[in-house]
Amino acid sequence: MSCPDQSWDRRRVLASATGLVTGSLLPLAGASRAAAASGTAVGAAAQYTNPVIWQDFADIDVIRVGDTYYASASTMHYSPGAPVLRSYDLVNWEIAGHSVPVLDFGAKYDLNGARGYVRGVWASSLAYRPSNRTFYWLGQIDFARTYVHTATAVEGPWSRLTTISTPYYDAGLLVDSDDTLYVAYGNTTINVAQLSPDGRTQVRTQQVFTAPSSVGTLEGSRFYKINGQYYIFVTRPANGQYILKSSSGPFGPYTMRQVLLDLRGPVPGGGVPHQGGLVRTQTGAWYYLAFVDAYPGGRVPALAPVTWTPDGWPVVQLVNGAWGTSYPAPAVPAPTRQVTPMTGVDTFDGTTLKPRWEWNHNPDDTKWSVGGGLTLRTATVTGDLYWARNTLTHRIQGPTSTATVQLDHSAMRDGDRAGLALLRDSSAWIGLKRDGGVTRVVMVSGLTMDGNWNTTGTGTELASAPASGGRLWLRASADIRPGAARPGTFSYSTDGINFVRLGPDFSMGNDWRFFTGYRFALFNHATQALGGAVHIARFELSTP
Missing domain, CATH: 2.60.120.200 (Jelly Rolls)
Structure with missing residues (x-):
């Protein structure tokens, strides 16, 4: 789900764990390997290096379900679309499946009379709903409508739940603590929509924030509820990240604070880390998984720890004034299995x-x-x-x-x-x-x-x-x-x-x-x- 700290029966979540990918295995990085062998949690002595994935996975949404982390990414005209990545430590990742099995959005995605290059699956959202033990993918296509796909395991099968006539641009899906579904979306003008209990229709939508002219474009919404506060995590492409906070419910009003701007990234020659998601580990630590523009290879994921101010604002932990090329590895339980390599x-x-x-x-x-x-x-x-x-x-x-x-x-x-x-x-x-x-x-x-x-x-x-x-x-x-x-x-x-x-x-x-x-x-x-x-x-x- 998009809010990593919502409470639910943890035993129920673990009981609904998805199946495992078979095949050759990727050794864990550094001290993680020794920790896995000993059956202990990974300690602060271990280090990881950014980018954590040097492959093209952009517009990341990241969640945790039990002891497993999942992330989704944009794929544009490639099919199947919206890959779901899986990790047990936020550092070593595998591709587990795709939320969009086929781009059934029109003939151009079949190269039939037209082409869909740089269209298709843009920034979309991945969430988990504990009440029905179901994963949700939500994304707009061609600025025309929004599609919602569901699965009980990220490997699939994924199927279409519904289409919604409102195109939720750069959407973030929130499963609230009372099981209500909300969507934050928009470009510069940020909106929040409430969905019906079955997730099939829109109940209401409301503008909740307009970016000030001094900031400019804001998009890439990720929606969270943390300690009773509602947060919309938004990006200023391609050099900034901001966060909106409401103490009065999902429809605001919201106040804004800058998270980062023109921050030196961990990839030499690459851009500023931005447009990703926040996630909390089992031990309560927070991390920000963003992407770095690193062409010609694409947009590659980088990970940094996050702390919170006493009044509830996230702060990215820097190394010498920059997003670190390395950090202590997240302290998480040793994984029960290693991930399948991407090479x-x-x-x-x-x-x-x-x-x-x-x-x-x-x-x-x-x-x-x-x-x-x-x-x-x-x-x-x-x-x-x-x-x-x-x-x-x-x-x-x-x-x-x-x-x-x-x-x-x-x-x-x-x-x-x-x-x-x-x-x-x-x-x-x-x-x-x-x-x-x-x-x-x-x-x-x-x-x-x-x-x-x-x-x-x-x-x-x-x-x-x-x-x-x-x-x-x-x-x-x-x-x-x-x-x-x-x-x-x-x-x-x-x-x-x-x-x-x-x-x-x-x-x-x-x-x-x-x-x-x-x-x-x-x-x-x-x-x-x-x-x-x-x-x-x-x-x-x-x-x-």
């Missing part, structure tokens, strides 16, 4: 994709399959990768990481294009072109969009080599440190051991307006006719 090998076993994967727009589910590898059959005839369906994406791990895929291209047909891309509004890729019965491995750059996300360049081939046989390994490496050279490099191998560079460095763009960061992307599309396929036996995301 490593995926052989696409089982019957579904793992939660680390998201498609560029909704896929055509008749054109892909998993089990003993990933098969991508051509789903679109186009010369433009930005129009191609079934492009499967994976976040880049910072500060530098490498993606390697083993690809069987023997079932490609003339005109097909398949490979591994660094995907954003300026993109490049390494892969296979099959034309006239001949297959070549190529490096292509110059795929571009304009500020309205229309294609302005479909790419230029900069290097090529013969591709004999039916199997090839493709590799892309990315340096996503902001302010650096931001190079992406490509190489290939015929044996999976010896790799050959192909093409020049690709300079990844760092303009913020696409919002999401670069991703590794697996694709296969036709330029002549459907019918071809590639098989990806293995994907590995590794760090130095």
